[in-house]
Amino acid sequence: MILLLLPQLVSNGFALDIFIRILLFSFIGVAWNLMGGYAKQLSLGHVAYFGLGAYTSTIMQIDFNISPWIGMIAGGFVAMLASLPVGWLCFRLRGPYFTIATIATAQALMLIFLKFRDFAWGAEGTTIPNLGSSPLMMQFETKASYYYVVLGLLVLGLVITWRIERSWMGYYLVAIGEDEDAAEAIGVNAPRIKRHIYMISAFLTALAGTFYVQYIYFIDPATAFSFNISIEAALVSIVGGIGTLWGPVVGTVLLETTSALLQSWLGSSTGGIQLTVYSLILMAIILWRPTGLMGLFNDLWQRHLDRRPARMRTLP
Amino acid sequence: MLELKGVSAVYGAVPAISQVSIRVNAGEAVGLLGANGAGKSTTLRAISGLVRLTSGIISFDGIDLASLPPHRIPELGIAHVPEGRQVFPEMSVQENLEIGAFVPRAKVERAKTMELVYEIFPRLAERKKQLAGTMSGGEQQMLAVGRGLMLKPRLLMLDEPSLGLAPVMTDVTFEKIAEIGKMGTAILLVEQNVSRALSLVDRAYVLESGRVTMQGKSDELANSKQVQSAYLGI
Amino acid sequence: MTDALVVTGLNKRFGGLRAVQDVSFTVKQNETVALIGPNGAGKTTSFHLITGFHRADSGSVLAFGQEVVGLKPHDVCALGLARTFQVAKPFGAMTVLANVMTGAFLRDRHVIAAREKAREAIDFVGLAAREQTPAKDLTTIDQRRLEMARALATQPRILLLDEVMAGLNPAEIDQAVALVGKLSQRGLTIVIVEHVMRAIMAVARHIVVLDHGQKIAEGAPKEIVENPEVIRAYLGSGYAGAGGGAHA
Amino acid sequence: MLETVAQAVINGLLIGGIYALVSIGVTLIFGVVKIVNFAQGEFVMIGMYISYFLATYFGVDPLLSLLVSMPTLFLIGVLVQHFLIRRVLGPNDMPQIFLTFALSLLLLNLALLLFTANYRTVHTSYSDEALHFGGLYIPEAKLIAFVVAMALSGALWAFLHTTDLGKAMRAAAQNRDVATLMGINSNRVFCVAFGAALALAGAAGSLLMPFYSAYPFVGQVFVLMAFVAVVLGTLGNVLGALVASVMMGIAESLGIQFVGADSGLIVVFAMLLLTLAFKPQGLGGGRMR
Amino acid sequence: RGYAADVVNIGGLYPTTGSMAQIGTGCVAAAKLAVDMINEAGGIKSLGGAKLNLIISDVQSDTTVTRTETDRLITGNKLSAIHGCFASALTLIASEVCERAKVPIITGSSSDQLNKGRKFTFTPFARASQFARAQLQMAKLVSDQPKVAVIFENTAFGTSTSNGLKELAPGEGVEIVMFEPYSAGFTDAGPLINKVKASGANALFSVSYLNDLILIVRTVKQVGLNVAINGGSGGFVIPDFYKNVGKLAEGLQGVAHWNHDMSPDCQKVNEAYKKITGDFLFEYAGGLVAQTFMLAEALERAASADPQKVREALSTLDVSSGYAAMAPGGRVKFEPDGKNAYGRPVGVQWQNGDLASVFPKEDARAPLIKS
Ligand SMILES: Nc1ncnc2c1ncn2[C@@H]1O[C@H](COP(=O)(O)OP(=O)(O)OP(=O)(O)O)[C@@H](O)[C@H]1O
Ligand SMILES: Nc1ncnc2c1ncn2[C@@H]1O[C@H](COP(=O)(O)OP(=O)(O)OP(=O)(O)O)[C@@H](O)[C@H]1O
Ligand SMILES: [Mg+2]
Numbered sequence A: 001m002i003l004l005l006l007p008q009l010v011s012n013g014f015a016l017d018i019f020i021r022i023l024l025f026s027f028i029g030v031a032w033n034l035m036g037g038y039a040k041q042l043s044l045g046h047v048a049y050f051g052l053g054a055y056t057s058t059i060m061q062i063d064f065n066i067s068p069w070i071g072m073i074a075g076g077f078v079a080m081l082a083s084l085p086v087g088w089l090c091f092r093l094r095g096p097y098f099t100i101a102t103i104a105t106a107q108a109l110m111l112i113f114l115k116f117r118d119f120a121w122g123a124e125g126t127t128i129p130n131l132g133s134s135p136l137m138m139q140f141e142t143k144a145s146y147y148y149v150v151l152g153l154l155v156l157g158l159v160i161t162w163r164i165e166r167s168w169m170g171y172y173l174v175a176i177g178e179d180e181d182a183a184e185a186i187g188v189n190a191p192r193i194k195r196h197i198y199m200i201s202a203f204l205t206a207l208a209g210t211f212y213v214q215y216i217y218f219i220d221p222a223t224a225f226s227f228n229i230s231i232e233a234a235l236v237s238i239v240g241g242i243g244t245l246w247g248p249v250v251g252t253v254l255l256e257t258t259s260a261l262l263q264s265w266l267g268s269s270t271g272g273i274q275l276t277v278y279s280l281i282l283m284a285i286i287l288w289r290p291t292g293l294m295g296l297f298n299d300l301w302q303r304h305l306d307r308r309p310a311r312m313r314t315l316p
Numbered sequence B: 001m002l003e004l005k006g007v008s009a010v011y012g013a014v015p016a017i018s019q020v021s022i023r024v025n026a027g028e029a030v031g032l033l034g035a036n037g038a039g040k041s042t043t044l045r046a047i048s049g050l051v052r053l054t055s056g057i058i059s060f061d062g063i064d065l066a067s068l069p070p071h072r073i074p075e076l077g078i079a080h081v082p083e084g085r086q087v088f089p090e091m092s093v094q095e096n097l098e099i100g101a102f103v104p105r106a107k108v109e110r111a112k113t114m115e116l117v118y119e120i121f122p123r124l125a126e127r128k129k130q131l132a133g134t135m136s137g138g139e140q141q142m143l144a145v146g147r148g149l150m151l152k153p154r155l156l157m158l159d160e161p162s163l164g165l166a167p168v169m170t171d172v173t174f175e176k177i178a179e180i181g182k183m184g185t186a187i188l189l190v191e192q193n194v195s196r197a198l199s200l201v202d203r204a205y206v207l208e209s210g211r212v213t214m215q216g217k218s219d220e221l222a223n224s225k226q227v228q229s230a231y232l233g234i
Numbered sequence C: 001m002t003d004a005l006v007v008t009g010l011n012k013r014f015g016g017l018r019a020v021q022d023v024s025f026t027v028k029q030n031e032t033v034a035l036i037g038p039n040g041a042g043k044t045t046s047f048h049l050i051t052g053f054h055r056a057d058s059g060s061v062l063a064f065g066q067e068v069v070g071l072k073p074h075d076v077c078a079l080g081l082a083r084t085f086q087v088a089k090p091f092g093a094m095t096v097l098a099n100v101m102t103g104a105f106l107r108d109r110h111v112i113a114a115r116e117k118a119r120e121a122i123d124f125v126g127l128a129a130r131e132q133t134p135a136k137d138l139t140t141i142d143q144r145r146l147e148m149a150r151a152l153a154t155q156p157r158i159l160l161l162d163e164v165m166a167g168l169n170p171a172e173i174d175q176a177v178a179l180v181g182k183l184s185q186r187g188l189t190i191v192i193v194e195h196v197m198r199a200i201m202a203v204a205r206h207i208v209v210l211d212h213g214q215k216i217a218e219g220a221p222k223e224i225v226e227n228p229e230v231i232r233a234y235l236g237s238g239y240a241g242a243g244g245g246a247h248a
Numbered sequence D: 001m002l003e004t005v006a007q008a009v010i011n012g013l014l015i016g017g018i019y020a021l022v023s024i025g026v027t028l029i030f031g032v033v034k035i036v037n038f039a040q041g042e043f044v045m046i047g048m049y050i051s052y053f054l055a056t057y058f059g060v061d062p063l064l065s066l067l068v069s070m071p072t073l074f075l076i077g078v079l080v081q082h083f084l085i086r087r088v089l090g091p092n093d094m095p096q097i098f099l100t101f102a103l104s105l106l107l108l109n110l111a112l113l114l115f116t117a118n119y120r121t122v123h124t125s126y127s128d129e130a131l132h133f134g135g136l137y138i139p140e141a142k143l144i145a146f147v148v149a150m151a152l153s154g155a156l157w158a159f160l161h162t163t164d165l166g167k168a169m170r171a172a173a174q175n176r177d178v179a180t181l182m183g184i185n186s187n188r189v190f191c192v193a194f195g196a197a198l199a200l201a202g203a204a205g206s207l208l209m210p211f212y213s214a215y216p217f218v219g220q221v222f223v224l225m226a227f228v229a230v231v232l233g234t235l236g237n238v239l240g241a242l243v244a245s246v247m248m249g250i251a252e253s254l255g256i257q258f259v260g261a262d263s264g265l266i267v268v269f270a271m272l273l274l275t276l277a278f279k280p281q282g283l284g285g286g287r288m289r
Numbered sequence E: 001r002g003y004a005a006d007v008v009n010i011g012g013l014y015p016t017t018g019s020m021a022q023i024g025t026g027c028v029a030a031a032k033l034a035v036d037m038i039n040e041a042g043g044i045k046s047l048g049g050a051k052l053n054l055i056i057s058d059v060q061s062d063t064t065v066t067r068t069e070t071d072r073l074i075t076g077n078k079l080s081a082i083h084g085c086f087a088s089a090l091t092l093i094a095s096e097v098c099e100r101a102k103v104p105i106i107t108g109s110s111s112d113q114l115n116k117g118r119k120f121t122f123t124p125f126a127r128a129s130q131f132a133r134a135q136l137q138m139a140k141l142v143s144d145q146p147k148v149a150v151i152f153e154n155t156a157f158g159t160s161t162s163n164g165l166k167e168l169a170p171g172e173g174v175e176i177v178m179f180e181p182y183s184a185g186f187t188d189a190g191p192l193i194n195k196v197k198a199s200g201a202n203a204l205f206s207v208s209y210l211n212d213l214i215l216i217v218r219t220v221k222q223v224g225l226n227v228a229i230n231g232g233s234g235g236f237v238i239p240d241f242y243k244n245v246g247k248l249a250e251g252l253q254g255v256a257h258w259n260h261d262m263s264p265d266c267q268k269v270n271e272a273y274k275k276i277t278g279d280f281l282f283e284y285a286g287g288l289v290a291q292t293f294m295l296a297e298a299l300e301r302a303a304s305a306d307p308q309k310v311r312e313a314l315s316t317l318d319v320s321s322g323y324a325a326m327a328p329g330g331r332v333k334f335e336p337d338g339k340n341a342y343g344r345p346v347g348v349q350w351q352n353g354d355l356a357s358v359f360p361k362e363d364a365r366a367p368l369i370k371s
């Protein structure tokens, strides 16, 4: 409710911009968390889908004049398709092998977009045509509209996660993350489940890619396939608490706010300070709460419950 | 030689053992019996310094073990064969045994001890190069026991050494443990196979829910109605 | 009536080691068969081969007439073969209930139904008091119970148990034996690997003895304990001397 | 043509030696402490700066400064392990990865703050010289780096396999509690391993200095290659990392020559992905060697 | 409140962290210097001597941050204009934001895309295509039959510059024997130079950033390859290049947006900058001083701090003297697409540890040395 009204309350464009970033990265984190958090498949190559989504919709928009709204969905499906071969390859690997293979696929994809210059503007990239206010083409005059779009995405991501978490699929994912052999032994088709969740995760990540390009008005391989996005997706989830519904959101709120505040306090001083402080804070959080902040909330909640009669505590 | 006085330990907030007092004299074989979760393994872990004490004293030859860092304890000649075949899975059988003699007091006679271990467990000799993690359950158990022997211990603590061993192998193992005991090594044995254990040890303690509830000579315990019904299934 | 499990000419090599050689045996429906043999005889490997965790070099395994060699473990499980692992593999971060529900989802994807089934299995193995405990906090014994419950929740027709009674004291073994008996009464076919002869003698109708990957004997329990070959390779003279009464 | 190929192979071999130093450090940390150290590249950077400042202010030859950079980084490694890494060791590898990631970010920006973004180069008598054989050439500085890299890798391998401390490292990595029961101080062993790995990074830095520039981001250039090499050569496997590094150097060089100068990395990634498709455990097989 | 005239806020977007921090920090120093000069000279007189207030923001060499920071600068402060982000990807984003917010941005970036359909974006210096022509013409000066190997980093900067080279070479009578993008930030130039060697080129155009270029130059020396090197702009024309390659730099040619010896004004600013930083004023930073003065000039003419008015003033600006005209060609007048009608690059050569302007004749301060 507050979230819905927020743009009306906050007149400051800068603050709204931070909220948009928070929602966007929360959404990316939520998409990542489905696979990385629940099934513990630590992917650091999710930007591959982000970039594919971004490029699909931009190519459709610029070369064929198709609305990014349609492009966004198309991008999602392209990412879903792309996740199949990548998944086929990477899911045979476990632990750090998997992680590094995902990094390599995302990097390779970037290099390919750089190499084939005639296909999608190569390294030079392109800007998004300025259409003024054109909601059908995902261009808005006010920040508030962007805010609502990305809020919608986040809600979508959370609803999907919530549904999955509560269903058999959620149990299967956690089981795979805990011990794949044991999961197989009780009839869990681990490769298939991983493939499915990877497709969903890729689809959602691609949606974020389209939004991102429309929001920053620019696309090039370095941006669309930036390793930082892969890192950020995982980082917000880990700081917030992987495998929890709200973890990525909590993590993003914390990290993005910190970084925005640091940027505005220290951004104009000599190079390096704000990121130095940021990384120190990051280290402190990880050392203090290796399992993420949701663990802290849960502990507090548990302590609260412990003070109540025991029968209240049985799960539904 | 080894003395525990009023030792208590917890896991998180859950008490695992409380006020445990036991003694093992030099050259003596002592048993530690009790149901699942009674706290037998925890007692051994406390001696080895793997769990922190909340109260009590553990002394070995007059040295306060709790004040030593855990890795110094084996140097005193205390070997602990942990519960559940915890071998180093990605090292070969031979390397596992070598590591067993890591402390200086054992290193000098490493080759000789290893001969002995291979003699007791010929299967290990056949599989020197096999990765320990790919050995069968029982083979791993043999390796764990063998690795404990590599320390040339003065006190040998065994946590369920017969777990997963075939009956023939159990016989051999108990025979050898008895022999080692006869040669002067003190033994602290945790074993679910209570009748077997009682035939090997001189004395035993019975733990229930983390407390010592009975103690005595092994034949006394073997004849006790309580022990018979609770642990011998008679 | 087709036999529950027909193993024929099963082989598996690890490098130069022939872990399982030409093993064949048959388990009739609703029968409890014990697989015994000295350490490293190939019992666990046989389980791995039957349930698809290792691929057999050659040989065939028919479960209710259907070939399972070549199938993935989850397919084998879906056919109704559930197993436990010699070293328990609980889903540590999940509660006992969630662990078992995960098994139950194989037959029923509805959360509420799965929870019902899971509770029943948990009760059956006697873990009801620990329903909400995270699996990693259980004792090894309880973890094995959990593993049984999880396997039962998949509603198998054949249950393969690998040393689920190791580390139990005689009194506890008697309880466990009763449990297996109850499973059998419910119509399950059971293959059990165990070194505790007290338990084997109590539950098994039929015993298959492996040594060095080969089947060296097969028959009714009474015959097996008197078989000199089995005594030499497995039971040891101590057992024969004690006339089978002692705990071993 | 033949000459071009031969030269491409020489170039690849030489740079592969440097990749090896970085990747062996990564693989050592993984093999023992079981974490993927994302900050390894930044420690190479520190090694480079140490050599740079010694050369610029004290006239010390970068190769000699190995004697300073290696011990210094060893010490840093011990401290990092003791005060940071130790606290997040556990079954869950996510916090560990991100701790080292944050560390990398920290070191990088600290360097930026202290040393600015400027590139810094050291010129030695051998920096820009090469041995010429017919049409082929071997840059002297790189040759020296390659030889020292090989010697250090060999020494490390021997250490891990023939000494008890080496075996103790592997034991502690596999089961800390049981290692303690063997009398192994796993904490100290981990510190030594981390220190040794960073010392290798320091060596890489010093060896690079005669022909490469130091700047705050320099580590990132090498670390990606190092990761690919350790996975290609099986994590934790020193010999595997060495072989994979050299292979990658050659593949990259040949890729640049025959596929395109912007395709060296694509070739390397393709090699990685293909290898993993057929040998998911990497070239080194499944274990630490 | 409206745009009060006691101070005029100007935004500066530069990466002082991240991979482009190197140049970004120099730019910040130069921008501060220019603002101080203007303020000391009495500020904006038509606004009653209002002082310029420079608000710098670090865009971290990162696109998202650039988007956010541009927004933050514009909405958080009453800005009259912005300058910044020499790097083309970052500039393109900043420019898009400025267009939508209707705040003029003046930039040293040479990307041709900046001149497509933009109203608030001004580019006083040479465009990528012009750089190419100048480079080709310089090649003709050193050899009668230039056989050029073109290697360029696979970034926006590299590809846009090299495309010009490929298109214009036939017309300028230059043969291109090798045309290869390479992955920026390599670990070893050996393989690349091996390829150049095999191509039989007698001249090498390298469109590269500093570190790659250092390695390329050093490797060329090791191989013993005898080619005339033209390092283009970017990493080649900054003080660090010489510091890193030393004597090897002597005689190498390049092209720049701006050079510190082009005119007495340039030299004066250069001296002032040297006093602060110890290094000579390199192209982006020098260009930035000029840009700041262009903004001051526009403010002067607009007599208003309103960004719309500043934009009007910029679009009608025409200066050919003073610091605002410190651009190769000596005159600044923007065309409707934001290009400077008189913009052109300056050819430079490393001579005795300094960067001398050698081409074209009008801007040359020293003769081109043929090695
Ligand atoms: N890691 C742990 N975390 C929490 N509780 C534990 C842990 N290990 C043991 N416990 C608890 O401590 C108590 C004593 O356990 P311990 O392992 O010492 O028993 P035991 O007598 O060795 O039993 P067993 O026969 O099963 O080996 C048990 O209630 C057990 O649940
Ligand atoms: N992956 C492997 N690589 C090499 N050898 C193996 C591997 N797995 C099992 N073995 C060997 O195969 C033989 C059979 O092992 P298996 O685990 O089946 O024995 P088991 O009958 O279950 O014995 P136990 O009663 O001790 O559990 C053993 O000697 C073991 O060392
Ligand atoms: Mg125990």
Ligand SMILES: [Mg+2]
Residues within 6 Å of the ligand: B136, B137, B138, C043, C044, C045, C086
């Ligand atoms: Mg077994």
